[in-house]
Amino acid sequence: MEWGYIAKYTPMYATAALLTLRIAAVGILLSLVVGLFCAVVRHFKIPILNAIAVGYIELSRNTPLLVQLFLLYFGLPKIGIKLSGEACAVIGLTFLGGSYMAEAFRSGLVAVEKIQHESALSLGLTNGQTMRYVLMPQAAALAVPALTANVIFLIKETSVFSAVALADLMYVAKDLIGLHYNTDEALVLLVAFYIIILLPISLLASLLERRMRYAGFGGTA
């Protein structure tokens, strides 16, 4: 192991890690928005939109992210739409993450007692108010374990972004291996950086899960 090599290229990894994090953050945030929307649409079985949401979720969950990215990056230009690698990455991650987040939110909604919905309606709340003030807070709390698992899953999925020429962690590692054949050092750095990113998020997630559990959120019993 050449420690000098590791020291020399650590800044390059750090830059790539920031890019990875930035795209992951935007993609995950948008995934949560898409997921929330789809979950509500599916919960209320809103006509037309429900069918679209179901189609989207199946398509998104049953195709690999790499294929989705290729479609965006190489397929869209064929019909005249040219997106940057970064835009492709964010859209691709959102497309994939949205369906997973939708199913996580939906599992939370299903777990909330039906009476909660009905007793909210019986007080005169509208469906929208019921969703916002009664169902969603409880569903989100119940869905925390699934949501945090998705966050970690999506950050790991960013490793395929190198395929659309984005200088993320994976890209830098492959690049360095190609340049200098210092495979060990390049891979050690790669693993180290993924752990540096994911370990704190993992710990934060389990802390959040514990808090939600002890707060008794969602638990009506």
Next chain:
Amino acid sequence: MLLTVEKLNKAYDGLEVLRNIDLSVEKGEVIVVIGPSGCGKSTLLRCINGLETIRSGSISLNGELLNRPKTDWSSVRQKIGMVFQSYDLFGHLTVMENLLLAPMKVRHEDRKTARIRAEALLERVGLGDKSRAYPRQLSGGQKQRAAIVRALMMEPEIMLFDEVTAALDPEMVREVLDVILELARDGMTMIIVTHEMQFAKAVADRVVFIDGGEIVEQNTPELFFTNPDTERAKRFLNIFQFDTPK
């Protein structure tokens, strides 16, 4: 007439659950609905406040027809309070937040005045010290009393009780029924679905006996419990008598 139900029919997937229900409730009247499990009692309550759609017939509140496509259920339901068997309090909110949600979001009442009303009502049902508790920290009886207060916060014209003590431990039944009895004394109009016969006797102005989705008998509690008109009511009441042979 405060509430009028006429020729109401309700079916789930072709299975008739309510047939030709006629029921009128005057202001201040306490109606107790009894009948075997699955006879349609709860469904009747749920039809009245629009949680279930009906197949035919009519439901009117203060002469205003409710089963129209254009009904503004949000405003109708403010006049019809309902308490369910269990799990009705919102688990993520404290008792006080449970009570304030609908007055603030639906009636746009300001927090301070709603709070004052809530505190007075909680005091009345013996929950004055529980406003900051979460539902999971309450006993079953306390939860149901809080749920009743939550419905009262909307100042309804009529209250529907759907077997509110059925999920409670026996020693907690009384504290909930006492709250309902007090409401009756204050002149609240109520339709109460219950299996508590002693309570029915004590609180009812009129007993409505439903069996097989039909109203079989409507009678005063005195006559219904001692000398019912119908054979089916007699048979049903016998189930609750341990000393008479079946």
